[in-house]
Amino acid sequence: MTEASSPHPDSDDFMFDPNEDKIREECGVFGIFGMDNAASLTALGLHALQHRGQEACGIASFDGAKFHSERHLGLVGDNFTGADPSERLPGHISIGHNRYSTAGQTVLRNVQPLFSELHMGGFALAHNGHITNAYTIREQLVEKGALFQSTSDTEVVIHLIARAKKGEFIDRFVNAIRQVDGGYAFIGMTKDMLLGARDRFGIRPLLIGRLGDSYILASETCAFDMIGATFIREVEAGEVVVINADGIRSFTAFPNAKSRPCIFEFVYFARPDSIVSGKSVYEVRKRMGHRLAQETPADVDVIIPVPDSGVPAALGFAQETGVPFELGIIRNHYVGRTFIQPTQQIRDMGVRLKHSANRSMIEGKRVLLVDDSIVRGTTSTKIVRMIKAAGAKEVHFRSASPPIKHPDHYGIDMPSKDKLIAANYDLKAMTEMLEVDSLGFLSVEGLYWAMGETERLADEPQFTDHCFTGDYPTPLIDRDRDASGVSKQLSFLVEVA
CATH class of the missing domain: 3.40.50.2020 (Rossmann fold)
Known part of the structure; x- marks a missing residue:
């Protein structure tokens, strides 16, 4: 989910309930590698993360031969209960996403995980956060002939991966996220790997757990508790993790990363038991x-x-x-x-x-x-x-x-x-x-x-607290361009991820 991929406040489609005095939740992501009933466990994990997004949900899986995907409007319990989800979505790899649209119309094409057939194979991607230069990159890609199938800023990353000229898949993925800015936690899946990534400040949360010999990625520890998994550690700021049959590997996408997680996770978003x-x-x-x-x-x-x-x-x-x-x-x-x-x-x-x-x-x-x-x-x-x-x-x-x-x-x-x-x-x-x-x-x-801190460090704040202080840790490229009137060419297209 992302604010950047919602209509601009001056759009006719912009809708914020004037009777609502609560900040909307973000989105939740969950993924698991190495379990035969991976989709069923993903559905349970999404149940635990339902508070992070209640308007749509989706699960993708791979069974060794082909990819499977279901995306629905509504709650996890309305769409992935009854028959075992693994019967419809077989496989030992699975990722899932809970979505909360911030504004505009909720449409199925924006529900995640997004799936694409790239020249190196199928790839599913889900995202919690906001790419602050998504408009700018999307505009450049469209000028070069790119055809977007959704109105989500998440799809920008898929296009960047597809257009990378060389390297293994993980190299292309790292190259893609180095071109985007903002606060994000990505979770992706190919036919033989599960991957996760956090932005260079670790603004949006992503954690690693384990259930038996299987590794899990999730937005909060409450998802691990739901399926009886053990919390191992957080994905570090600027880190990319790759999970496959050989185990788990770590890559540094941003060598000078500085951890500065969002303090609003503690104020409101995260479940109290996380x-x-x-x-x-x-x-x-x-x-x-x-x-x-x-x-x-x-x-x-x-x-x-x-x-x-x-x-x-x-x-x-x-x-x-x-x-x-x-x-x-x-x-x-x-x-x-x-x-x-x-x-x-x-x-x-x-x-x-x-x-x-x-x-x-x-x-x-x-x-x-x-x-x-x-x-x-x-x-x-x-x-x-x-x-x-x-x-x-x-x-x-x-x-x-x-x-x-x-x-x-x-x-x-x-x-x-x-x-x-x-x-x-x-x-x-x-x-x-x-x-x-x-x-x-x-x-x-x-x-x-x-939070257990003696003071807020003015030069290097320990948390992302811009809602209170105005101290944004990253450039807000699209916002600044729109404020200057340079480009609003694509604003009418943009809905919600």
Whole structure:
């Protein structure tokens, strides 16, 4: 999935739900080599990674004679359950992908893994992230006669591999990713190898696991837990790994790589039971809550999380202060994104489809709401009104992350800067807009403290934190070209990967 391959904000096809105040998930990838039922294990791995993408899913496999592929719109459980997926997708090598479109129409041709017959054989590729020079490269390839079958920036890499003039497949792959920039985790498959790669800063996650004699690649450790595999290590920043019958080999695509993983994996994206960069996501989020309580205390009667992502931080806040933690908001897990909202009145009630106030925990009390972040402020305001309607005496709000002031360009669906509430208003104005008695955010320093760092290193930050600081680790070539009006020739083609 990639923001770069979604329509531009000025496109007629650009759609971001104005009622949504959450950053959209990224995508999830999974691959395994050396198991006869590889596709079945891939389906299970994608189940574990479902939180990273809920709009489409796909699996490809190779059985020793030919490639097999299925791509579907919808959830993994709606498409790869019932009969054993390995019966439809036989083979000992398999890769899979969960997709979350950031905007525009979800169409089957963009669902991954993408598959192509190259002159050196079949190749399937899946991608989590965003290539920040995809427009520029695609424009050059089209001028040279390239024919694209999808509107995904992932396909750019396939074209670069196909056009490489010499070398073994892995050499062509390394040469291709050296031409792209941004934040990405690639997972690919040929007839005799599984390969994975991370960008030179390791912005997007990719990990190595093992099940018996088989190696596995996945976006998070929770996918290993699902199938009983053992976590070995992360793919390093700028590293390419190749897994085949001889084992696993490592290649250095970017010799001067500097690890700087995305800090938003800890704030929101990763599942709480995952281990990222050697740290428990759950424990880090609790520490965010502890530090938030220290930095922005409030005289309240009860701490209530905004489910589900606000729960660990709210628990940490409660433990730090001694104020009771209660589930004052009950989430409905059975509401999909496609619920029809025909009138403004119904749209205004939309938050109640997902959240209901637990009146017995709220009425007559001074309530502190804790959420992982605030994006636009729209849903936050509706939740505040819901809590007030349930009889709260006061409502205070705390964000377990710093103010989001800058859009993402590495695969996260986030509105443009003019839609980010913290980028356009000061604390007093935001407090009034959210209709709360007080509002507070975790500081950048506090976020790094929660990550176990004594401070943020200004010259070489330990994490990619551009949403809070504006410090983008890579060039944003396509964004800068579009901002200058140099080229928007292909923007009407671009949807979502």
